[in-house]
Amino acid sequence: MNNLIRCKRCLLPETYETIEFDENGICNICRSAKVKQDDVDWDKRKELLDALIVKYRDKGDYDCIVPFSGGKDSTFQLWYLMTQYKLKPLVVRFNHGFLRPTIQKNVERTLKRLGADFIDFTPNWHVVRRVMLESFVRKTDFCWHCHSGIYSYPLQIAIKFNTPLIFWGEPLSEISHYYDYLNDEIEWEDETKFNMCRNLGITAEDMYGMINTPENPIDKRDLKPYTYPPLKELKRIGYCSVCLGSFVPWDYVPQGEIIRTELGWEADLLEGVPGEINKHGEKIECFLQGARDYIKFMKRGYTRVSQISAFHIRNDRFSADKLIPLIEQEGKRPPSLDVLLEYLGMDEAEFNKIVKGMTIPPYQHDYDHLRPAEKTWDFDQWYREDNRKKAAK
């Protein structure tokens, strides 16, 4: 195990974003989780949810918008709202372009079983390619299009369909300290949150200025799907954009059980993550997840293995001793990295150099000992496009 300072309870390291340790070496996320388990009055929260739904039902073209990837959280969200509250939702997916076959099957099955209208929006790939490269070079995070699109496009749809209530799923209080359970907060998924921690600090207006060059101009409208709608328009429909997890104690293990039995939802393997800790199928909606996780390891010295395990530890389902051998196995080079490098038109040396420049101290990555991770079963089905030769010309 590398020599990072880690939370005495969940083992998340000091390089984890927004982590702070108390005098006993326990992190703020563990402390917040304890408040969630012991102190939050979930009955009262449920009453707030009841009231919210009474207020918005039958007010627009739909009762609510459900932004939906088809992953474990949004599937539960949709199931819960449709079965427990009999809402008529408009389901909206911003397709990031890297959906895996299992997710596609899950989505089709879920929507057919539940019976809901569905808008599936896929932005222009040529634009996606450019903003991926730009956000990777600036932030070592190639997912700007996904973060920005997922959290703004459904609000544009809410305006179009005059549907003010938007339900998101998992609260950030579960996984970071941007928000927490300590002060009885409701997590509004608003523009403040979007700018605080969703869009990498780069708005669509910024991105336009960054990629629109005389040699390679871009139509400003191409950035529209990533643009947070003006507050005035959202206020005009009386919008209310909120995390379901602020009203219902979020726990994706029992929730995963529900969607499996009720909807036949299937999990899948993730590159670099042992199947036994991810039976609930976290992050299986993206085939570049392995590459994303690998970058995180190069910068911060941990992967999703640590994050998933930390969650299990906080919920007393896993012990720190069992995690330590798994931590030793973290950081293998995933096959999806080749797919990403081809998209970006970048060789691995250049890629490493960019990531190295943005490493989070005190972590130092060992670039000399590559250990390959195994392919997942669907690797050969992923879309390939090699832009490296083009870039060389």
Added chain:
Amino acid sequence: MLKRRIIPVLLLKNGRMVKGKQFKDFRDTGDPVMATRVYNAQAADELVFLDIQASQEERGTLIETIERVSTEAFMPFSVGGGITSIQDIRDLLKAGADKVVITTAAVENPDLIAQGAEAFGKQCIIAGIDAKLEDGGYRVYTHSGTVRTDLDLIAHVKNMTRLGAGEIFINSIDRDGMMVGYDLPLIRMVSEATDRPVIAMGGAGNFQHLVEAMEAGAHAAACASVFHFGDNNPPRARAFVKNAGYPVKNIQR
């Protein structure tokens, strides 16, 4: 207890934000009004805007940008670049700035510091110093690093303090945009020469560098590239600096 500050610096050129290396090679980094909205959401402690164009013809553009910025900036912010008179200061404060950074005029007309402090209070007046290491000693530069002066750095810092500057903003030209860490001996020298809070600028590439600047005596660490070119934001920076033992701001969301 006063909290340590981490201050994003936004360089302005023709109403857009840019960032360069060693005061050259500028790249577009976005729209200043949107950036202010983002930094407000991230509860940045304070912002500094420096107009690198700073020509009299562009004065109107700057004032207009600052007016728009002030509708989004619910935190203190300073503006610098091309300030030569009390009227310039008044215009910027009226446009919404809380403080001004005076660099070139502080050398050419040091009395402006005293006049500004008297007219608007010393908390409004930040003396900016652009320094470059040459032959083992520090040189004070003006005009965005293009004009070399004969001033002794320490004498200049003491003079600024005596004239009533509320803070000293020390910027290393060598380290600008290099992301290799601050010029710590420079920060140490300046901090020892004044009892005013020192804002360190130039060279931050990661959060450890911010902590080093504070260890060297800076009350606040200013940075641009860390946030423009890196997987970083102010809440993450605050958590890091807090884990290193410095008090940082508690926020309400």
Added chain:
Amino acid sequence: MIGIIDYGMGNLRSVYNALDYVGLDAEIVGDAERLADYDHLILPGVGAFALAMQNLHSKNLVTPIREYIAAGKPFLGICLGMQLLASRGIEFGDSEGLNAVPGEVVPMDDLKEFPVPHVGWNNLEIVRNHPVYEGVKKDVDFYFVHSYHFQTPSDEWVIGTTDYGSRVVAAVAKGSVVGFQFHPEKSQAGGIALLENFANWDGSC
């Protein structure tokens, strides 16, 4: 409608911007005869006590402000505006204040580690509950800029303090009057929450 009193002391625009940001109707008002038309009044300001009182007098604002407060309508002083609520100010001589909250405004001691002005983010310790604190977290930091401070004969009217070498009064309240030494309009979400609470307050305790 909230009135922001214009008496030539500093920038009112940032207070207006903060209120506008959360959709509160506000306007800047300098006309003494119109003060009574507003549901809420805010007295901002930076600068010197004596000059500020002089300006209030020369614009005939002192009497309508006192009448407004006497009528029990919500009134907020920010920074210098809070200091003006005091009985008197000792700065370039001795001058009478609005006398809405018992106390005096005196220079802060300039110590090496605690230079004056006191500028920066400092935490607000809530020492007494008040409707303006609704939903405001404990120990949040607010932005201070001042060289003089408010001293009260008793703690009865103090609702918030901060620590800058010694205890500094950060917020006062008496009846329908509230004062903040810090700048809520420059203190992000915490400050804006205070302004919203003030705007939603009817002045009763």
